[in-house]
Amino acid sequence: xxxxxxxxQSAETPMLVQREVGRALRLSFESVTREPxxxxxxxxxxxxxxxxxxxxxxxxxxxxxxxxxxxxRFSVSL
Numbered sequence: 001x002x003x004x005x006x007x008x009q010s011a012e013t014p015m016l017v018q019r020e021v022g023r024a025l026r027l028s029f030e031s032v033t034r035e036p037x038x039x040x041x042x043x044x045x046x047x048x049x050x051x052x053x054x055x056x057x058x059x060x061x062x063x064x065x066x067x068x069x070x071x072x073r074f075s076v077s078l
Contacts, residue, residue: 037045
């Protein structure tokens with residue numbers, strides 16, 4: 001029966017593994033980030049940005065209307 005040495009499980013081992021995995025992921029994603037976006041993705045991002053801008057505008061308008069309504073109710077109560 002042969003004996004296999006037990007690897008050293010020092011505190012540094014998980015950090016070394018994590019560092020190597022991080023490096024490998026960065027290299028993998030670096031090439032992806034250099035590729036141009038497809039037209040469909042660009043259009044989707046533009047639609048999402050527009051929807052967000054419209055949502056913010058509607059919320060702001062609703063806030064403004066609430067302020068106007070509150071002022072009108074206050075002036076009527078005087």
